[in-house]
Amino acid sequence: AFPQSVRLVEVGARDGLQNEPEPVSTETKLELIDRLGAAGLRHIEAASFVSPKWVPQMADHREVITGLKRRDGVVYSALTPNLKGLEAALQCGVDEVAVFGAASESFSQKNINCSVSESLERFAPVLDRAKAANVRVRGYVSCVLGCPYEGEIAPAKVAEVAKALYEMGCYEVSLGDTIGTGTPLKAKRMLEAVARDIPMANLGAHFHDTYGQALANLYAVLEEGIAVIDSSVAGLGGCPYAKGASGNVASEDVIYLLNGLGIDSGIDLSDLAATGTWITQTIGRPNRSKVGVAIAAQ
Ligand code: HMG
Numbered sequence: 001a002f003p004q005s006v007r008l009v010e011v012g013a014r015d016g017l018q019n020e021p022e023p024v025s026t027e028t029k030l031e032l033i034d035r036l037g038a039a040g041l042r043h044i045e046a047a048s049f050v051s052p053k054w055v056p057q058m059a060d061h062r063e064v065i066t067g068l069k070r071r072d073g074v075v076y077s078a079l080t081p082n083l084k085g086l087e088a089a090l091q092c093g094v095d096e097v098a099v100f101g102a103a104s105e106s107f108s109q110k111n112i113n114c115s116v117s118e119s120l121e122r123f124a125p126v127l128d129r130a131k132a133a134n135v136r137v138r139g140y141v142s143c144v145l146g147c148p149y150e151g152e153i154a155p156a157k158v159a160e161v162a163k164a165l166y167e168m169g170c171y172e173v174s175l176g177d178t179i180g181t182g183t184p185l186k187a188k189r190m191l192e193a194v195a196r197d198i199p200m201a202n203l204g205a206h207f208h209d210t211y212g213q214a215l216a217n218l219y220a221v222l223e224e225g226i227a228v229i230d231s232s233v234a235g236l237g238g239c240p241y242a243k244g245a246s247g248n249v250a251s252e253d254v255i256y257l258l259n260g261l262g263i264d265s266g267i268d269l270s271d272l273a274a275t276g277t278w279i280t281q282t283i284g285r286p287n288r289s290k291v292g293v294a295i296a297a298q
């Protein structure tokens with residue numbers, strides 16, 4: 001059955017901007033995050049404490065987190081692949097962090113320079129340290145519906161990595177269709193495998209729209225009871241380690257779908273659409289939200 005309400009995790013400032021060819025200023029990022037909060041987003045992934053050599057667009061992570069104009073009730077989170085990243089994020093006063101693993105060995109090597117099992121070994125002390133600091137940790141699994149290097153990924157492999165993250169203490173595991181190759185039945189089967197070990201309430205869907213399937217896939221997993229969706233305003237983004245991957249499903253499109261289904265999200269669609277128009281104009285990008293484009297044309 002469909003959930004009554006859905007929590008959106010807005011990843012535009014991180015997943016969306018990490019792949020931009022031209023640098024986006026810290027000031028623009030901070031204004032984007034502020035506008036997203038004003039539109040009603042309650043969970044905003046704001047930065048990535050990763051190596052600036054690997055992802056130059058996220059090199060200003062400290063300035064972003066310490067420069068936030070914080071709103072009550074909004075969780076500002078950041079990616080932290082290792083203890084070095086976590087310590088820096090904690091120093092900046094981040095609310096929540098996320099570790100990110102993969103269901104594909106090759107993707108794990110390209111993205112974080114280690115095997116899947118090594119990544120889990122690296123995450124364990126990050127979870128321990130975050131717990132001691134009273135900071136919640138989200139876990140990502142990439143390549144849940146396909147890998148740019150390995151092709152098909154077995155649902156059992158996704159379930160295994162997701163379970164490891166959950167048992168390690170991640171309060172929520174976000175399932176990433178990194179390259180957007182999934183289709184609805186495949187998404188359902190993958191989710192069924194993962195949900196044998198993890199309660200549905202602790203799972204999220206993080207779908208990219210490369211092949212135009214993200215909304216269809218979301219509809220399929222909403223029907224299974226998924227109540228957390230990651231999305232990116234204006235469909236910004238891609239992944240630097242997944243060639244050809246386009247952005248996350250657009251937040252505006254997700255809200256329009258949810259509104260039509262009578263599922264509450266607490267987000268103001270017109271404010272969000274205006275934010276999508278503003279950020280795409282500011283960074284000189286096409287708006288990849290169909291809903292955003294339609295609203296802007298009215
Ligand atoms: P490594 O080279 O194996 O690490 O990288 P290392 O420990 O040997 O360190 C190498 C250098 O990086 C050193 O600097 C470290 O200090 C530095 P040097 O001595 O050479 O000057 N370093 C760091 N600097 C800042 N912050 C840190 C940090 N750690 C080390 N935390 C590492 C390993 C994980 C660091 C690297 O591979 C990396 O940064 N990868 C990031 C990749 C990334 O950000 N990918 C995009 C996000 S994941 C994604 O988009 C998928 C998702 O959206 C879900 C989906 O769609 O599927 C989440």
Ligand code: MG
Pocket residue numbers: 015176178206208239248
């Ligand atoms: Mg992603």
